[in-house]
Amino acid sequence: MSMRSTLPSMLADETIFSWCSACHSMACGTSGAKTGVALLGGRHAARQHDLPVSLGRLPLLDGADCEEALRMARRHTVAGYYLPFLADGIQKDVARRIQTGTDRFWRRLCSGMSRTRPASHPLKWCADCVVDDQETIGRSCWRTEHQFPTVLTCTRHGGLLLQRRHTNNWLLPKRDDSGDVQRIAAPPTELHTLSEVSSKLRQVHVINPESIRRSALLRLKALGAIHSIRGARHDRIARWFEGTRMSSCLRSLDSGLSSLCSGAWVPDLLWRRKLVVAAHWTVLWAALDWDSPTVGASAFEDAAIGSTVSPDSQALLFPDETPIVARAPDVVQQAFATGDSYADVMRLLSATRGDVVRWLEADSQLRREWRQRLRDGRQAHCVALVGQYVAVNPGARRQDIEVKFASEIRWLREHAPGIARDLFKSMPGRLLMQPRLFD
Numbered sequence: 001m002s003m004r005s006t007l008p009s010m011l012a013d014e015t016i017f018s019w020c021s022a023c024h025s026m027a028c029g030t031s032g033a034k035t036g037v038a039l040l041g042g043r044h045a046a047r048q049h050d051l052p053v054s055l056g057r058l059p060l061l062d063g064a065d066c067e068e069a070l071r072m073a074r075r076h077t078v079a080g081y082y083l084p085f086l087a088d089g090i091q092k093d094v095a096r097r098i099q100t101g102t103d104r105f106w107r108r109l110c111s112g113m114s115r116t117r118p119a120s121h122p123l124k125w126c127a128d129c130v131v132d133d134q135e136t137i138g139r140s141c142w143r144t145e146h147q148f149p150t151v152l153t154c155t156r157h158g159g160l161l162l163q164r165r166h167t168n169n170w171l172l173p174k175r176d177d178s179g180d181v182q183r184i185a186a187p188p189t190e191l192h193t194l195s196e197v198s199s200k201l202r203q204v205h206v207i208n209p210e211s212i213r214r215s216a217l218l219r220l221k222a223l224g225a226i227h228s229i230r231g232a233r234h235d236r237i238a239r240w241f242e243g244t245r246m247s248s249c250l251r252s253l254d255s256g257l258s259s260l261c262s263g264a265w266v267p268d269l270l271w272r273r274k275l276v277v278a279a280h281w282t283v284l285w286a287a288l289d290w291d292s293p294t295v296g297a298s299a300f301e302d303a304a305i306g307s308t309v310s311p312d313s314q315a316l317l318f319p320d321e322t323p324i325v326a327r328a329p330d331v332v333q334q335a336f337a338t339g340d341s342y343a344d345v346m347r348l349l350s351a352t353r354g355d356v357v358r359w360l361e362a363d364s365q366l367r368r369e370w371r372q373r374l375r376d377g378r379q380a381h382c383v384a385l386v387g388q389y390v391a392v393n394p395g396a397r398r399q400d401i402e403v404k405f406a407s408e409i410r411w412l413r414e415h416a417p418g419i420a421r422d423l424f425k426s427m428p429g430r431l432l433m434q435p436r437l438f439d
Contacts, residue, residue, distance in 0.1 A: 006026075006027070007023060007059060007060075008022055008023065008026060010060065010076065011137070011141055012075075013075075013143045013144050013145060014076060014141045014142065014143065014144065015049070015076055015077060015141075015142045015143070015144050015147060016040075016052055016055065016058065016072075016076050016077055017046075017048075017049035017050075017052070017123075017142055017170075018141040018142035018143075018172065019076070019141075020035065020036075020039050020040065020045070020046075020170055021142075021170040021171055021172050022139060022141070022172065023035065023039060024170035025139075025170070025172060029170070032046045032168070032169045032170050035170055036170075039057075039058065039059065040052050040054045040055070040057055040058060041054045041057040042054050044168075046167065046168055046169055046170050047167070047168055049121070049123055049142070049147075049167065050077065050078040050121035050147060051073075051077055051078055051079060051107045051110065051111065051121075052077070053104050053107065054101060054104075055069070055072065055073060055077070055098050056069060056098045056099050056100065056101035057101055058072070060072070061099075064099070065099065066092065066095040066096050066098075066099045067095065069095050069098040069099040070083075070091060070092075070094065070095035070098065073094070073095075073098060073110075074202075075144065075202070076144055077144070078111070078121055078144075078147050078148065078149075079094075079110050079111070080144060080148075080201065080202050081148040081149065081198065081201055081278055082110050082111045082278050083110065084201050084204040084205065084206060084207045084278075084304065085207055085277075085278050085281070086110070086206075087206065088205075088206050090109070091206070093109070094106050094109055094110050097109070120149065120255070120256035121147060121149060122163045122164060122165045122255075123142065123147070123163065123164040123165075123167060123173075124146045124147060124151070124152075124161040124162065124163050124164075125140075125142060125143070125146060125161060125162055125173035126143075126146065126154035126156070126157055126159060126161055126162070127159070127162060127175060128154065128156075128157040128159060129143065129146075129154060129156065129157065130173050130174065130175045131175050134175065139172065140172045140173045140174065140175075141172065141173075142172070142173065144202070145198075145199050145202065146161055148198045148199070148201070149198075149256070149257070149278075149279050150194050150195070150197075150198040150257065150278075150279050150282045150283060150286075151194075151195045151198045151199060152187070152191045152194060152195055152253070152255075153187050153191050153192050153194075153195045154195075155192075155195055155196055155199050158187070158192065159187070160187045160191070162177070163255075164177075188245065188249055189245075189293065190245050190246045190249045190286060190287070191249055192293040193286040193290060193292075193293040193296045193297070194246070194282060194283065194286035195293075196293040196294060196296065196297035197282050197285050197286050197293075197296055197297050197300045198282045199297070200297050200300055200301045200304070201278070201282075201304075203301065204301065204304045204305060207304045207305075208303075208304060208305060208306035210306075211303050211304070211305075211306035211307075212281065212300075212303045212304055213270060214229065215299070215302075215303035216270065216284060216285065216288070216303070217229035217270060219288045219299075220237075220240075220288070221329065222329045222330075222331075223288065223289055223329060223331050224328075224329045224331035224332040224335065224349050224351075225237065225240040225350075227351075227355045227358050227359065231271065232267075233352070234267035236350060236351065236352070237263065237266050237267050237270070238262065238263040238264050238266060238267070239263070239350050240263070240350055241262075241263030241266050241284075241287060242261070242262065242263045243350065244287045244289070245287075246283065246286055246287035247261045247262075247263060247287070248261075250283070257279065257283065260279070260280065260283050265277075265280055266284060269281065269284060282300075285299075285300050327363055327365065327366070328359050328362065328363040328366050331349070332349065332359050332366075333366060335348040335349050336359075336366055336369075336370045337373075340374065340377065342356055375415060378411065378415075379412070379415065379416050379419065381408075382405075382408040382409075382411055382412050383412075383419065383423065385405060385408055386401060386405050386408060386409070386423060387423075389401065389404070389405070398424065
């Protein structure tokens with residue numbers, strides 16, 4: 001009996017490779033090559049678990065049009081991760097090439113990979129999902145969302161996905177399979193955010209490039225990483241990314257994403273409009289210090305479809321109201337609240353002195369608060385220093401104190417004359433005893 005005569009239904013979040021593996025298992029197939037020829041027209045189709053070259057020959061696409069072929073690629077292959085970053089016209093071209101089956105290079109057009117720059121798409125699965133599928137569906141499956149390059153944790157169960165780098169056969173995940181990587185009991189929050197953001201790509205048809213770029217720049221400005229969205233020092237942006245927890249997570253991973261930990265690619269992504277790099281955008285977005293993975297994923301979806309609103313575009317309810325003064329980002333305010341000098345603030349923000357000056361010029365309230373805090377701190381330091389010396393040396397004369405603490409006394413006379421007078425009154429006089437004119 002032909003394998004095409006009894007085909008199971010495909011699950012909503014199942015890959016083509018998973019469906020073919022299920023067909024091979026249910027038909028008790030003994031030859032992976034025969035299954036590949038019967039279902040995809042190729043003897044080595046099992047090796048192409050991410051993007052089957054002969055996807056148009058799938059029995060489920062018999063008589064289907066280009067739109068249905070594109071829908072199949074988007075929902076049931078890794079193409080759903082890359083297609084949103086392609087223009088609508090290019091997506092239609094990919095659909096035509098899949099449907100006709102005459103062009104074997106549509107995968108390069110879709111994902112940007114080539115022989116010199118191959119894409120790494122290891123098989124990934126969640127052990128908890130395998131148990132749930134076997135109990136509810138009756139068989140396990142490879143989920144499309146798990147195969148995305150930057151999805152490293154399960155969005156349902158929260159565990160780190162297991163991986164298998166190579167396969168030449170049709171197979172389904174097993175609950176007792178440990179994979180090729182060590183499982184982490186509690187993955188960091190940044191990996192959860194990265195997975196949540198990446199999973200949103202399945203819900204976006206075409207990404208708005210200007211919206212996602214502007215939203216990322218505004219978020220960087222809110223974090224204090226840049227001062228203006230028009231431009232910034234590229235080395236500073238790279239240093240900011242290298243200091244994020246996302247960079248540390250990528251550095252510790254045993255995957256192709258570890259090459260993104262340097263951050264040198266971030267300026268090119270933001271100002272040179274390089275869009276056909278899906279992994280770069282998702283990694284950058286996950287590194288923007290969101291309150292939770294859900295918040296970061298929702299913000300990414302809004303930016304991708306162009307529904308974000310600039311914080312400076314809020315209209316006043318009443319025209320006579322006084323406009324709200326724009327404040328510096330919270331990170332910048334926190335740096336000024338803890339830093340006691342320009343050098344401290346520059347170190348906390350990884351910024352230049354010019355950036356610090358611009359923050360102070362743009363936020364008059366921050367400038368007043370920082371100046372007052374520095375003045376209060378300097379005043380308390382001067383008073384405490386002089387008072388401590390007088391307490392230790394009760395016989396010290398005012399002349400000795402003025403010589404020893406010349407800079408402190410001079411600062412108090414200039415900025416706090418009242419406190420300086422009170423301090424002088426508590427000190428011994430210059431000449432404690434009146435010298436006699438004649439001995």
